[in-house]
Amino acid sequence: MKVNKSFSLFLLLGLTACYTQREEPLQPLDDVMMQAFYWDVPVDDQAKDGTWWDHLSSLAPELRTAGVSSLWTPIPAKGNWGIYDSGYGIYDHYDLGNYEQKGTIETRYGSRAELEQMIATMHKAGINVYSDVVLNHLYGGDENFEANPVVTAYVKAGRGEPYPESDIQWKNDTAYTRTHLFFPKHTGDGEPNYEWHYQHFHPSSASDSLTDFTDDVLRPCTKFFGNDLDTYNEEVQQRLCDWGKWLKGKIGFDGFRLDFVRGLQPEFVSRWVKSLPLQDGHQPFIVGEYWAEDGRYIKEWVDSVAQGGADVHAFDFPLKFTLTEMCNKSGDEFDMSRLAHAGMIRGFGLPVDNVVTFVDNHDTGKEHDKWIVKDYAMAYAYILTHEGTPCVFYPHFYAVTQHDVDNPSLEVTAPTDLQLDLRHLIDIRRQYLGGTLAVLTESDKHLYVARRQGNGVKDGAIIVLNNHDTDTLSITLNVNPDGFTDWSGQTLVNLLNPKETITVGNDGQATLSAPNRGYSIWTIQ
Structure with missing residues (x-):
């Protein structure tokens, strides 16, 4: 059944367009990122052979043809659990799969030579x-x-947040901790030889205490993972900055994703970023993982790093959570008007040039309660038409089954035809879109409509999302928000169904439709 919701935007909704403005020349977008891994990428653990770097190398031409312009790749350094380690159990910064330790030479992803070949292949x-x-x-x-x-003194004094007993071995009334990290002799260019000791980790002195980890605020002194580096320590800071410079200058990475930035003081992040070699005369691309549902903390982090002179992006977790609800819930359970002010850009005022949007990642992909389980294309239609740098998740593009890390019997697989949708949406983004975006609906329960500016060649498009469970819906509204070109009298075509066209009235009114649990994208014919 086709239901028509016809009304005048300004008379019946009484709304003004909600959008962010950027005074920049319109230009084509070529900014789609892919997270090119997931939690349990395959590895031949018996042969201690990591194959992921080689696998990615084989995909380079295909990914570029699909419109992917950058890859977010996994941590390259050797982890404490050797061939099994995803990299987040990081042990030796300078072992990229070329030193024998922790029971293996290669990392889960392969050897250093394979890593460097992958980077060279992607650059080509x-x-x-x-x-x-x-x-x-x-x-x-x-x-x-x-x-x-x-x-030893910290535990006996009962000071601050308790030190995990599982990380202590008691001998003769003395606490022993896994904090003496030593490595094979590093022999490569720019590779230092040093060890780590307890004074490099929190608590590092009699005046240092651990803090809890119970909310969305910064926790630079929390022992949430392994040995928590004391990033207030000058020696620690310098070692980490030197590692970043080596990864950028020697190994050839173009930028970085910073894990768990809630555990780092922003002043140190600024120093680390500013210490990196320039990329084409500019600061390299940096995006931080500040996992928080309250976007105020994310914006505060970006602003604090900026005060130190560094420019960083942040992942849009609030938007991810909203899109997950939109996809997983029925049309009666989710109100589409929430999208008008969703995420870091419209909900919390973070500039579009500091936002990376995403649908799922390696962390949410291993926790079943955070999965998107249906209507993936609706979420991607949003991020691939909207502002911010969109990040596509490898398992969604290639229909790789994801398992819950605690209960592997729970699994989810994106549909195989989602890749076709993603390729089409990326192509539309590159061909038609740029500039700013205006939200055209703010109170409709089932329909969300927004107009995106063009790229200097094409004049943009209108995206219509419909979450009704059974019905194609339409809406009549004014398609000429302030600051956009006037489309009055123009014929618009649906890029998803070129046989479908409409004509905009001389008053700027047009009737736009979208299929149930789907979307349409309209541009000048």
Whole structure:
């Protein structure tokens, strides 16, 4: 059944367009990122052979043809759990799969030579490579126990947040911790040789205490992962800055994704970013993972880093959570008017040039309660037509089954035809869209409509999202928001169904429709 919701935008809704303005020349977009890994990428653990770098190399031409311009790749350094480690259990910064330790030479993803070949292959294809990096912590194994007088006194005094007993081995009334990290001799260009000890980690002195981890605020002194690096320590800061410079200058990464930035003081993040070699005369691309439902904390983090002279992006977690609800809930359960002020850009005022939007990632992909389980294309239609840098998740593009990390019997797989939708949406983004965006509906329960400016060649498009469970819906409204070109009298075509056209009235009114649990995208014919 086709239902018509016809009304005048300004008379019956009484709304004014909600949008952000940027005084920049309109230009084509070529900004789609892909997270090119997931939590449990395949590895031949018996042969201790990581194959992921080689696998990505083989995909380079295909990804560039699909419109992907940058890859977010996993942590390249050797982890504490060797061939099994995803990299987040980071152990040796300078072992990229070329030193024998932790039971293996290669990392889960392959050898250093394969990594460098992958980067070179991506560069040849015109794709930038952004590496994941961990600056918050380091892990150690049982061979890394050392006497720790600071933790001994800390535990006995009952000071601050408790030090995890599972990370302590008591001997003769002394606490031993896995904080003595030592490595094979590094022999490569720019590779230092040093060890880590207890004084490099929180609590690092009699005046240092751990803090809890219970809310969305910054927690630079929380022991949430492994050994929490004391990033207030000058030696620690310098070592981490040197590692970043080496990854950028020697290995050839184009930018970085910073893991768990809630565990780092913004002043240090600014220093780390500013210490990196320039990329084409500019600061490299940086995006931070500040996982928070309250976007105020994310914006505050970006602003604080900017005060230190560094420009960073942040992942739009509030938008991800809203899009997950939109996709997973029925049309009666989710009100589409929420999209008018969803996410970091419209909900919390973070500039569009500081936002990376996404639908799922390696963390949400391993926790079943955070999965999108249906109507994936609706979420991607939003992020691939809207502002911010959109990030496509590899398992969604290639229909890779995701499993819950705690209960592997729980699994989810995106439909195989989603890749066709993503390719089409990326192509539309590159061909038609740019500039700013105006939201044209703010109170409709089932329909969300927004108009995006063009790119200097094409004059943009209108996106219509419909979450009704059974019905194609239409809406009549004014399609000429302030600051946009006047489309009055123009014929618009639906890029998803070129046989479908409409004519905009001389008063700027047009009737736009979209299928149930789907979307349409309209541009000048």
